[in-house]
Amino acid sequence: MSKYRVLIDANDEKGLVYKVxxxxxNNDLNILSNSEFVDKENNKFFMRSVVDGDIEYSKLExxxxxxxxxxxxVEVIAPKKKNIIIMATKEMHALGDILIRHEDGELEANxxxxxxxxxxxxxxxxxxxxPFVTISHVDLDRAEHETKILECLAGFKDIDYIxxxxxxxxxxxxxxxxxxxxxxxxxxxxxxxxIGANPYKQAYDRGVKIIGATSHFVNNNLDEGPIIAQEVxxxxxxYGWKDMQRSGKxxxxxxxxxxxxxxxxxxxxVYANKTVIF
Numbered sequence: 382m383s384k385y386r387v388l389i390d391a392n393d394e395k396g397l398v399y400k401v402x403x404x405x406x407n408n409d410l411n412i413l414s415n416s417e418f419v420d421k422e423n424n425k426f427f428m429r430s431v432v433d434g435d436i437e438y439s440k441l442e443x444x445x446x447x448x449x450x451x452x453x454x455v456e457v458i459a460p461k462k463k464n465i466i467i468m469a470t471k472e473m474h475a476l477g478d479i480l481i482r483h484e485d486g487e488l489e490a491n492x493x494x495x496x497x498x499x500x501x502x503x504x505x506x507x508x509x510x511x512p513f514v515t516i517s518h519v520d521l522d523r524a525e526h527e528t529k530i531l532e533c534l535a536g537f538k539d540i541d542y543i544x545x546x547x548x549x550x551x552x553x554x555x556x557x558x559x560x561x562x563x564x565x566x567x568x569x570x571x572x573x574x575x576i577g578a579n580p581y582k583q584a585y586d587r588g589v590k591i592i593g594a595t596s597h598f599v600n601n602n603l604d605e606g607p608i609i610a611q612e613v614x615x616x617x618x619x620y621g622w623k624d625m626q627r628s629g630k631x632x633x634x635x636x637x638x639x640x641x642x643x644x645x646x647x648x649x650x651v652y653a654n655k656t657v658i659f
Contacts, residue, residue: 383433389453
């Protein structure tokens, strides 16, 4: 018996669920879970099913493609651990949360390495027996530094996702293009508010009553990529901006790990700079 995650993205039309379910039934596949969504404004249909039975994934993919609209995207995925690279700078909280969850078996991932532009976190990462690579940006311009990182990444096979766990450098379009929709970032603010540097100071100056964190895919617009997960907590007039920052770190690490888990479980559809999440 094989278990598959089936992801379908198509223009909406009548009978799509029936057609897909019929393919499952005719091939003696059992539906373990199923979620659907129709974006009526854009006439888009999304479906995520988990099925099990005896069939090759390539055959199932073709059978589904044959009954769906010609522009449909169909992915049949055999669940397995995905390969990830984590990039960090000096802050430990977001990275540490992922490493602990991974050690506890919570994440369906193989962490291939942690890459940083400083060596501050090397001894911490070593406790988890995960390779740590320092690629310093000192005396290099941005393009030269990114070239060294890309060369390093090319040495790893089949990277599914790159996770920016408080990696405090802006990636160029060249880098983003190589890993489009595969770079997950955590932003220490409830986007789209307070983008850029020191959002907690911005939030304090504005007198906000909630602060939050946003995890999103990276694109070529700073902090404007498709949002995966967000969370907020309440603050009041007694909080200074550093108090907000300390509280915000707890939110940041939870939101990033939540977003990563959704990606590892193939629960995210990206379209029109937005996400549909099952």
